[in-house]
Amino acid sequence: MAEMWRMARRELSAFFGSPVAYLFIGVFLAVSLFVFFWGEAFFARNIADVRPLFEWMPLLLVFLSAALTMRLWSEERRAGTLENLLTLPVPLVSLVLGKFLAAWALVAVALALTLPLPITASLLGPLDWGPVFGAYLATLLLAAVYLAIGLFVSARTDNPMVALIGTTLISALLYLIGAEPLTRLFGHEAGEFLRFIGTGARFESITRGVIDARDLGYYLSLTAIFLTLTMLSLERLRWAEGGNPRQHRRWLLVSALIVANLLALNPWLGQIKGARVDLTAGQIYSLSSTTRDSLAQLQEPLLIRGYFSAQTHPLLAPLVPQLRDLLRELQIAGGDRVRVEFVDPQRAPELEREAGEQYGIRPVAFQTASKYQAAVVNSYFDILVKYGDQYERLGFQDLIEVKVRGETDLDVRLRNPEYDLARTIKKVLQGYRGGDNPFANLDQPVRFEGYISAPERLPEPLPALRAELEALLAELE
Numbered sequence: 001m002a003e004m005w006r007m008a009r010r011e012l013s014a015f016f017g018s019p020v021a022y023l024f025i026g027v028f029l030a031v032s033l034f035v036f037f038w039g040e041a042f043f044a045r046n047i048a049d050v051r052p053l054f055e056w057m058p059l060l061l062v063f064l065s066a067a068l069t070m071r072l073w074s075e076e077r078r079a080g081t082l083e084n085l086l087t088l089p090v091p092l093v094s095l096v097l098g099k100f101l102a103a104w105a106l107v108a109v110a111l112a113l114t115l116p117l118p119i120t121a122s123l124l125g126p127l128d129w130g131p132v133f134g135a136y137l138a139t140l141l142l143a144a145v146y147l148a149i150g151l152f153v154s155a156r157t158d159n160p161m162v163a164l165i166g167t168t169l170i171s172a173l174l175y176l177i178g179a180e181p182l183t184r185l186f187g188h189e190a191g192e193f194l195r196f197i198g199t200g201a202r203f204e205s206i207t208r209g210v211i212d213a214r215d216l217g218y219y220l221s222l223t224a225i226f227l228t229l230t231m232l233s234l235e236r237l238r239w240a241e242g243g244n245p246r247q248h249r250r251w252l253l254v255s256a257l258i259v260a261n262l263l264a265l266n267p268w269l270g271q272i273k274g275a276r277v278d279l280t281a282g283q284i285y286s287l288s289s290t291t292r293d294s295l296a297q298l299q300e301p302l303l304i305r306g307y308f309s310a311q312t313h314p315l316l317a318p319l320v321p322q323l324r325d326l327l328r329e330l331q332i333a334g335g336d337r338v339r340v341e342f343v344d345p346q347r348a349p350e351l352e353r354e355a356g357e358q359y360g361i362r363p364v365a366f367q368t369a370s371k372y373q374a375a376v377v378n379s380y381f382d383i384l385v386k387y388g389d390q391y392e393r394l395g396f397q398d399l400i401e402v403k404v405r406g407e408t409d410l411d412v413r414l415r416n417p418e419y420d421l422a423r424t425i426k427k428v429l430q431g432y433r434g435g436d437n438p439f440a441n442l443d444q445p446v447r448f449e450g451y452i453s454a455p456e457r458l459p460e461p462l463p464a465l466r467a468e469l470e471a472l473l474a475e476l477e
Helices: 002-016 019-037 051-055 057-069 074-079 082-087 092-112 116-124 129-155 160-177 188-197 199-207 213-237 245-270 289-296 319-337 349-358 417-434 462-476
Strands: 210-212 276-278 302-308 338-343 364-369 374-379 381-387 390-394 400-404 410-414
Touching: 002 019, 002 092, 019 051, 019 057, 019 092, 051 057, 051 129, 057 092, 057 129, 057 160, 057 199, 074 082, 074 160, 082 213, 092 129, 092 213, 116 129, 129 160, 129 199, 129 210, 129 213, 160 188, 160 199, 188 199, 199 210, 199 213, 210 213, 213 245, 289 319, 289 417, 302 319, 302 417, 319 338, 319 381, 319 410, 319 417, 381 417, 390 417
Parallel strands: 302 338
Antiparallel strands: 210 276, 302 381, 364 374, 381 390, 400 410
8 A cells, every 4th residue: 555655646746747737737627617608508507506517527538538647657668667667566556556546636636626616606596516526426437437548558558649549549439339429329228238338328327416336336347447457468568478377377367357247247236226325405316205105005016118219309319218217216116016118119019009009109200300301200208107907198298398498409308207107106096996086095185275366357268267177176076
């Protein structure tokens, strides 16, 4: 440990003893401020948050991390000082971790200098500090992965420019694999797999304010993998011809086992869906007690089936993973009493016929347009909730809300999916118990209070609507 900290202090002194640290911090702050205040990123949103600061952070870290690590090992090789380091009575892991911690500390310093932005935003309005903490944590974790990649590539070459280009390509590839523009080109299953192995989707998940053990394990395992490969690359450099082949094979075997176990860690963690912490104010990404109480009343299996087409409107495609996550949360909370299925009716003709004939679920024609062409795509975006012989369906009109930002800019988001699903579950539960009578299981009086002006004071067509409401209330009473 002492050697590792001495190595880290040596590298930090080298950073701040040259223009490298100051250039890195200056460029990082300049780009961050430009992105934060550029266009309609902050002021036009009329929301006290710092989300614009972190929207471009993954791409920014790709280039800055590559520039920061390109000389860490390649310059040692080119200057001939690497041999001196490798012959010192210091464990190789201390050398590698020392350089890594020095670069990571420099990123942390640059990131800490952006703290006045969320503090200022909190003075302008109510700021939810949960997503802010998650965003800073996600940035540090993502930087750790990119720095580990940079150290590995730098250890493989004595040319800093080659290290810069190689690190940029590998880091950018990991980010683009799970990026939304690429995952839209594939179906839901393929898109989720790409998001599973990409760094971008994990980053967005943590910046929401949800700390998931699967995301933490992903970033930490990737960092450990590339640090292990860095150690193996440096160890191979000091293997002399005619050395001990048994020791060489031992190094290769141990490194392969470490990498294999770290890769296997992610599918194993993927099965653990409840190890998460919702840091947001109001726990907006956690199931409410009302929803859990409704699930606790289930005595028969509850079927929740999502009908989602692989080819759908581009604005609806990003909402499908969010609904999938919520339905999985319901499945976890309900245990064996809740069965969740995801179906693409266009790939399952029998289920498509069943959806249309039994439940009245049919595809909707969505119009899509690009710069060069316009098209119409028939796709499904529905959820079926079935309990016994009672069922309800939620279409895209029930699940989404559309906000117009400009003449051609639409913001499509989920309205309140947990509330809609909880209300639907309660409705089918009461319908099953009461035989289609929603009042059969009431244990307390229901009281209606309406604050409505007199008919002569209401503009048209509200007087007629008031009369219809009064007639309906009388019928229900």
